[in-house]
Amino acid sequence: xxxxxxxxxxxxxxxxxxxxxxxAKYVADYSLPDMLVARTFRSAxxxxxxxxxxxxAALKIPGVLAVITSEDFIDHGRFGYPxxxxxxxxxxxxxxxxxxIASIAAENETALQLAMDTLxxxxxxxxxxxxxxxxxxxxxxxxxxxxxxxxxxxxxxxxTQYIVRKGDAQDELAQCPVILDEEYTTMHQExxxxxxxxxFAVPWPEKTGVTVYxxxxxxxxxxxxxxxxxGLSEDNVRVIQPPVGGAFGGKDDTMYQLSAQAAKxxxxxxxxxxxxxxxxxxxxASYKRDAxxxxxxxxxxxxxxxxxxxxxxxxxxxxxxxxxxxxAWRSSIHAMGPYRYxxxxxxxxxxxxxxxxxxxxxxFGNAEVCFAIEEAMDELAxxxxxxxxxxxxxxxxxxxxxxxxxxxxxxxVALAECLEQVRRLSNWDVLYPEYLKQNSHPSHPGEIRKGxxxxxxxxxxxxxxxxxxFAVGTLEINPDYSITLTSGLTDYxxxxxxxxxxxxxxxxxxxxxxxxxxxPDTDNSQDSGPTVASRATVLGGNATRVTxxxxxxxxxxxxADLLGCTPESLIRDGELFVSPREEPVSFENVVDxxxxxxxxxxxxxxxxxxxxxxxxxxxxxxxxxAYHYGAQVAEVTVDTGTGKVEVTRFWAVHNTxxxxxxxxxxxxxxGGITQGLGYALMERVDFDNxxxxxxNFDEYLIPTALDVPDITGAFVEKPFSPGPFxxxxxxxxxxxxxxxxxxxxxxxxxxxxxxxxPANLERVLIGKDLRKEGSSTACKLGLK
Amino acid sequence: xxxxxxxxxxxxxxxxxADTPLLTLLRDFLGLTGTKMGCGIGExxxxxxxxxxxxxxxxxxxxxxxxxxxxxxxxxxxxxxxxPSDLQQxxxxxxxxxxxxxxxxxxLAGEALLANNPQPSRYExxxxxxxxxxxxxxxQQIVDAIEVTAKNRQEGKSHA
Numbered sequence: 030x031x032x033x034x035x036x037x038x039x040x041x042x043x044x045x046x047x048x049x050x051x052x053a054k055y056v057a058d059y060s061l062p063d064m065l066v067a068r069t070f071r072s073a074x075x076x077x078x079x080x081x082x083x084x085x086a087a088l089k090i091p092g093v094l095a096v097i098t099s100e101d102f103i104d105h106g107r108f109g110y111p112x113x114x115x116x117x118x119x120x121x122x123x124x125x126x127x128x129x130i131a132s133i134a135a136e137n138e139t140a141l142q143l144a145m146d147t148l149x150x151x152x153x154x155x156x157x158x159x160x161x162x163x164x165x166x167x168x169x170x171x172x173x174x175x176x177x178x179x180x181x182x183x184x185x186x187x188x189t190q191y192i193v194r195k196g197d198a199q200d201e202l203a204q205c206p207v208i209l210d211e212e213y214t215t216m217h218q219e220x221x222x223x224x225x226x227x228x229f230a231v232p233w234p235e236k237t238g239v240t241v242y243x244x245x246x247x248x249x250x251x252x253x254x255x256x257x258x259x260g261l262s263e264d265n266v267r268v269i270q271p272p273v274g275g276a277f278g279g280k281d282d283t284m285y286q287l288s289a290q291a292a293k294x295x296x297x298x299x300x301x302x303x304x305x306x307x308x309x310x311x312x313x314a315s316y317k318r319d320a321x322x323x324x325x326x327x328x329x330x331x332x333x334x335x336x337x338x339x340x341x342x343x344x345x346x347x348x349x350x351x352x353x354x355x356x357a358w359r360s361s362i363h364a365m366g367p368y369r370y371x372x373x374x375x376x377x378x379x380x381x382x383x384x385x386x387x388x389x390x391x392x393f394g395n396a397e398v399c400f401a402i403e404e405a406m407d408e409l410a411x412x413x414x415x416x417x418x419x420x421x422x423x424x425x426x427x428x429x430x431x432x433x434x435x436x437x438x439x440x441x442v443a444l445a446e447c448l449e450q451v452r453r454l455s456n457w458d459v460l461y462p463e464y465l466k467q468n469s470h471p472s473h474p475g476e477i478r479k480g481x482x483x484x485x486x487x488x489x490x491x492x493x494x495x496x497x498x499f500a501v502g503t504l505e506i507n508p509d510y511s512i513t514l515t516s517g518l519t520d521y522x523x524x525x526x527x528x529x530x531x532x533x534x535x536x537x538x539x540x541x542x543x544x545x546x547x548x549p550d551t552d553n554s555q556d557s558g559p560t561v562a563s564r565a566t567v568l569g570g571n572a573t574r575v576t577x578x579x580x581x582x583x584x585x586x587x588x589a590d591l592l593g594c595t596p597e598s599l600i601r602d603g604e605l606f607v608s609p610r611e612e613p614v615s616f617e618n619v620v621d622x623x624x625x626x627x628x629x630x631x632x633x634x635x636x637x638x639x640x641x642x643x644x645x646x647x648x649x650x651x652x653x654x655a656y657h658y659g660a661q662v663a664e665v666t667v668d669t670g671t672g673k674v675e676v677t678r679f680w681a682v683h684n685t686x687x688x689x690x691x692x693x694x695x696x697x698x699x700g701g702i703t704q705g706l707g708y709a710l711m712e713r714v715d716f717d718n719x720x721x722x723x724x725n726f727d728e729y730l731i732p733t734a735l736d737v738p739d740i741t742g743a744f745v746e747k748p749f750s751p752g753p754f755x756x757x758x759x760x761x762x763x764x765x766x767x768x769x770x771x772x773x774x775x776x777x778x779x780x781x782x783x784x785x786x787p788a789n790l791e792r793v794l795i796g797k798d799l800r801k802e803g804s805s806t807a808c809k810l811g812l813k
Numbered sequence: 814x815x816x817x818x819x820x821x822x823x824x825x826x827x828x829x830x831a832d833t834p835l836l837t838l839l840r841d842f843l844g845l846t847g848t849k850m851g852c853g854i855g856e857x858x859x860x861x862x863x864x865x866x867x868x869x870x871x872x873x874x875x876x877x878x879x880x881x882x883x884x885x886x887x888x889x890x891x892x893x894x895x896x897p898s899d900l901q902q903x904x905x906x907x908x909x910x911x912x913x914x915x916x917x918x919x920x921l922a923g924e925a926l927l928a929n930n931p932q933p934s935r936y937e938x939x940x941x942x943x944x945x946x947x948x949x950x951x952x953q954q955i956v957d958a959i960e961v962t963a964k965n966r967q968e969g970k971s972h973a
Contacts, residue, residue, distance in 0.1 A: 044913070050847070050891055051847020051848070057849075275948050308852045523911070692954070698951075725852055725856065727856050734939040734952040
């Protein structure tokens with residue numbers, strides 16, 4: 030692999046300095062003298078018809094300036110992708126506890142609170158449904174839209190279905206000597222970004238437009254939704270993304286609603302409007318990772334060769350569809366895991382209920398199905414008396430293999446290398462059999478046992494069949510010889526701005542310090558689709574590369590002209606351009622000369638992902654242009670007297686292709702694994718009759734520094750030719766296999782299998798949940 | 814009521830209602846927005862400041878309790894010329910920063926630890942920051958940054 034000056038070398042994050050100094054301005058830190066504060070009045074019922082909203086008394090309170098409802102938006106503020114079934118404020122019905130009904134702007138918090146208490150909202154309670162099987166019954170109340178008001182008609186509460194088909198899995202299973210047939214369940218997960226949602230909207234003179242500072246992931250989608258629902262042109266809505274305090278998939282739809290509400294209030298009042306959610310409101314109102322129920326039947330020969338997988342999954346979308354159809358589609362593509370089968374069928378049903386609503390969350394459907402298939406592989410290994418890594422190596426996808434979807438893979442596939450490397454790093458061949466032997470007898474009370482577990486992952490790069498897949502970058506050399514780089518793909522803590530900077534510096538042959546990346550802004554950067562799906566490095570990185578190549582070409586021409594040689598004969602020595610006569614000229618001199626001869630030193634480049642094709646009807650095709658692969662091993666101790674699980678060591682090896690920004694890549698890996706550890710052991714979003722049970726960090730526990738061990742991470746940098754400098758995606762993949770690795774380790778320690786997430790104390794200790802009476806109190810208090 | 818206290822080394826007098834939390838006083842009355850509000854119930858540590866050298870959640874401390882005492886916020890950690898302190902520089906160099914929202918509190922938690930325990934083990938560092946939630950980093954690079962700062966400070970002392 031070639032050696033680069035900046036790519037893959039130690040570098041500081043471009044936005045680290047302002048963050049360590051505390052000078053970075055997040056939305057909550059904005060303030061203007063005539064600023065209003067705003068809040069959303071939300072539903073305290075899981076399903077109800079909105080009978081009447083009367084704001085007249087609230088508006089009489091001194092300092093209260095505006096109250097808006099769905100009537101204040103075009104088409105009631107209808108938005109959503111791929112299905113537009115949601116509103117900027119609820120229209121006609123509310124479908125979950127926390128659904129926004131009205132939004133109020135006031136001069137101060139006291140007046141705002143009084144208005145919240147005074148606003149009259151009459152709701153007529155409707156029958157609700159909280160269980161996916163009950164939701165699918167013909168007798169269930171329909172939570173989605175009825176044919177009269179539906180844009181695209183779902184069938185009852187069955188929102189959508191996806192399939193994957195290879196041969197006849199049922200027939201193949203009937204012939205398999207070994208069949209694993211089990212059900213697995215995952216729960217909703219809260220993103221728990223440390224910064225709650227925030228938006229700051231500043232109206233333009235004469236109320237002709239609005240500038241919105243939004244803690245969102247995708248400023249261009251946010252603008253598009255406001256353009257559609259506020260009735261303004263693209264030129265009259267500007268979205269700026271200040272530093273975002275974490276997102277993990279969670280700052281899309283909720284942020285689009287809050288942005289449109291604040292923008293509308295700013296346009297109505299002619300004054301800046303700030304909305305920042307308290308933690309309780311953030312947790313109640315925002316969407317979650319979907320919950321899934323999965324039934325897996327895996328058939329194998331006695332020698333361990335996998336023959337068939339038959340998978341049925343049901344996905345809880347909650348009250349709205351949000352992005353859950355795509356989450357479910359991704360889950361269907363990944364449900365069989367990175368393995369070869371003779372036959373495979375996947376059927377995924379997506380269901381409306383009144384359990385909050387589900388949306389994007391790091392891993393995006395794959396965390397859920399990876400948990401199921403990787404536990405199933407472990408169960409199969411135990412049944413076949415095979416080493417779990419051996420069984421995976423026997424069946425895993427390798428270069429040139431064809432997947433269950435009918436996709437022929439390229440030479441970038443490196444899952445076997447990941448499995449072999451994680452096996453060596455973790456000393457698996459010594460420790461796993463040792464723990465297995467120690468744990469072959471029933472535990473005596475209070476015995477502390479150790480265990481080890483493995484899980485593998487593959488994860489499709491970027492959007493796949495979810496949408497147009499491209500990114501655009503721009504570069505401009507400034508009068509002071511600094512270089513401005515923009516990308517339509519944003520950085521909400523992931524480090525992509527640093528990766529893009531290093532790529533541009535590498536291509537241009539300039540020091541990264543010359544390159545400045547302004548905050549993403551719909552006025553200064555180019556629409557590049559959403560910043561989701563671990564697509565920044567490959568899509569945005571490639572867009573940066575092709576943009577920089579154009580500018581580098583211009584500079585080379587200018588340098589050659591200045592030095593009287595051909596562009597091809599130039600040599601670069603750091604920032605210097607050197608002629609064949611070994612005559613050097615500086616970057617500044619080349620820029621000056623380029624300007625003298627009339628060249629415009631800007632460039633704009635677009636990169637589109639290689640073509641994919643997927644038949645929703647046949648369940649076959651090429652769903653993603655390529656995949657990331659990885660393998661993780663967890664070591665745990667289990668206190669058999671209390672059920673307490675501690676993750677003591679953790680190893681992760683991922684096939685990332687070339688790592689562009691190592692510090693950032695390790696950060697993504699460790700952070701992802703830590704969220705996966707929370708998903709495995711403690712994170713539990715419970716709805717009781719639609720009421721969220723944990724509304725703040727006192728009850729919704731996420732891992733602290735004491736819950737995570739030091740993680741040993743490594744990257745298999747097998748080049749991926751379509752990626753920039755051979756890089757692949759990384760952002761989501763650390764999270765995905767962590768939970769099954771940990772649960773497999775618990776089984777190794779205790780001899781018992783837990784097939785539901787999270788593996789909390791009672792599930793580890795007694796194998797089932799202790800019934801805890803739910804309550805609506807925390808939720809109702811949080812909405813006050 | 815009138816509150817007098819030392820804020821980042823400067824004697825400060827400010828008028829605020831008696832029920833004002835210290836976090837609100839810092840952010841809304843004094844414009845020091847480096848201290849963040851993450852949960853409002855003392856669970857996340859984003860609002861950490863040093864009160865007479867002790868790490869506290871400023872959302873749970875009344876401003877009046879700071880009267881006559883010394884408060885250090887993230888704005889008071891850097892060097893006099895505005896450049897980052899050794900610990901802040903280590904946060905940058907070791908990748909301890911992602912979204913940055915927990916970072917001010919983490920830096921102060923690190924400073925509070927190193928003031929009392931100049932040679933902490935990695936486990937002691939993890940204990941010291943266990944009241945500060947971070948959702949991005951998995952903590953490892955934060956522990957690295959605090960650990961290396963402790964070592965450098967010890968070496969600096971032994972060379973002096």
